Amino acid sequence: MSEKKKSPLKKFWKMIGPGLVTGASDDDPSGIATYSQAGAAFGLTTLWTAIVAFPLMAAIQQMCARIGLVTSEGLTGTLKKHYPKPILYLMLLFSFPAIVMNIGADIAAMGAVGNLLFPVIDASFFSVFFTLLLIFLIIYLPYRKIVATLKYLCIVMLVYFVVPFLYKQDLMAILKATFIPTIKFDKEFIAILVGILGTTISPYLFFWQTSVEVEETKSKKTHVVIDKKIISEMKTDVDFGMTFSALVMYFIILATGTVLYNGNIHQINTVEEAAMALKPLAGNLAYLLFAVGIISTGLIAIPVLGGSLSYIFSETFGWEEGLDKKFHEAKGFYFIIAISLLLGLSLNYVGISPIKALIYTAILYGVTAPVLIGIILHISNNKKIMGIYVNGIWMNILGFAALVIMLVAAILLFLV
Template identity: 60%
Template sequence: MTTFKKKIISFWKVLGPGLITGASDDDPSGIATYSQAGAQFGTKLLWTAIVTYPLMVSIQEMCARIGLVAGKGLMGTIKKYYPPYILYLILLVSIPSIILNIGADIAGMGAVGHLIFPEIPVFICSISFTTLLILGIVFLSYRRIAMILKWLCIVLFSYIAIPFMLKINWLSVLHDTLIPKIEYSSDYFVALVGILGTTISPYLFFWQASMEVEEIQQRHLVVDKRVIHSMQSDVRWGMLLTNVVFFFIILTTGVVLFQAGIFHVDTVEEAARALQPLAGDNAYLLFAVGVIGTGLLAVPVLSGALSYMIAEAFDWQEGLDKKFHEAKGFYITLIVSMLVGLFVNIIGISPIKALIYTAVLYGMIAPILIAIILHISNNKTIMGRFVNTRLDNLMGALTMLVMTLAAVALVML
């Protein structure tokens, strides 16, 4: 085996919870948000992929570090060190927002599944995907689930490939990436707030911390500088993947749809359908398959995050490494969240409305959660020698400020 291959294999082994967390951020609902931003404003919002990257890394790294050092998920740590009303406030906002997000993702997967296989009705596609996910999560081991989710991340590269099938002015793209073009309109700021809410999502905070706990338990790790450094690399590469992908989704729809005069996209189905005559069948199929792949990746993360939160809040047995009978409450929560999300889809609640409600709820809770994460990360009783550095605090405070301003803008708009 060549040295290069050994380095690639070693690098792949380092990637884990951070990669899965980052990739799951590009879920079907996120793809719809990025597609609308590209269709409506062309390439003017490409700069957000650069700006949001360090913000995402700073918060997800803190959450991962809390999980590693405290040996508990984020909700378990909050329960131990904070008043109960904070715990219940987080649950009150998080439960409906995550379920609505699950519903929107299942709807996107079902709609695109129907596009690829027109003979199968949308609701049958949605039910099939939901059933597949439930069976897989309940009957497979944590290690197998983690490996499947990790390999599903490769699906995201389909979005990176699409622009290279098109004729693009790359100098113009570079200009819009490095030099922000701000439009002082409500539509522009709605798109901007939507991107922020989609990329810096509270459910990812809980999933990241809980997955790190699973990792140290599965691998019997002793947390030291080497483990922390490995986690930081994982988080940085995972967040880089999500931002590269959302950059290319905005680029694709910004070049194809915007230039064709298609300025409004409500769903991933509409985005995929609109791409077909303009970008060709290959681009259309890559986009559609990417939606299904990211849905299969994101829905377990969403439902899993909710299950960890509730299990930690009520001291239930938890973990994807446990059998169903060993953690019934954890798995029942996971199954019910998917079924309710499916039900929201079937009864006809618009996925776009679900996304709007989700964005509002996420916007309300994100600044509070970031403040708590910062507080925990600076608490030597919890974190010992692994407390935040000055740079960590600076980036965390900046992220909290940006998300607070986004929440205020969301209300005012």
């Protein structure tokens, strides 16, 4: 079928890729646990955070994608070339444990939900199964198939758009909570806000987005010249992905903020608790959809987490890298992915609970995110690096807003 005869929907689906996968991976099982606790503890009060988070997420991810397209290097490679080495090693030091703990929490959640769906099979079996399955697929599938698989897995996440409407809703209350922000100056509410920010504007996504844009360009058979059309398509892709991410976040808060909050269930520590709590209150279908969605988000997010860490290491030490390469061509790159997933799995057996892993991850992300956002802003406004593709005024406004908000969140993280 020629390009002219393709339907607009097919053309759009072909164009989107890295941005959608990045957006979907932002709503990983650990993120779902945070959103579920926000809804259970405070009802609809935090719905407005999805509206606020969207432009900030989109702005930062667009900057990262543009850096990758213009420089043909990942964020780590750009840092290595233009900034002092101590900054690079500091990012590596903070990123490695945070990403591994995030992977561990996600694997544990997938295992627990697998056990909920099939109680006769132990959760640890599912955790091991999903870990080995992901390592195998990441190593043996070429980049194009990985992206295509992750894109179609994103469709499964649409189940979260359905779950809230399996329960009676108050439309006026929803609209009020969405567009009129409410802030409570108490420890628990501030902690939830910090958690939401930490899981939506996560440093690992910065590294992934930059590197995967380079990967996307390399995967095309012909040499790609970066022009305004390419940049425009990238913006559409990223905006679509971040919109998708914000909507999933919104509907999870909506579901738990009505079903669980109104059912007097105000404490949710894990995603499996959220799924189980939905069952008697909203019915078997809501429970099943919520659980299946968790496994799908894990299958999307864990390759992104492992891949981002591998890009960081490979670019730092000058190894061959890329999901488009075969195992023997980039052994170090794939070893890091495998090791990160196996280390994440091992957290389930060394006494670190998924909840503690999430707390430690949030602290490390909270510390590194403001620094990285500041560096991304500096790179994006540096004409020697970006040429004519430096930030516009609105991109800078949103970027600096994200920097200030994440900086305040990082400070509050230690004060609350």
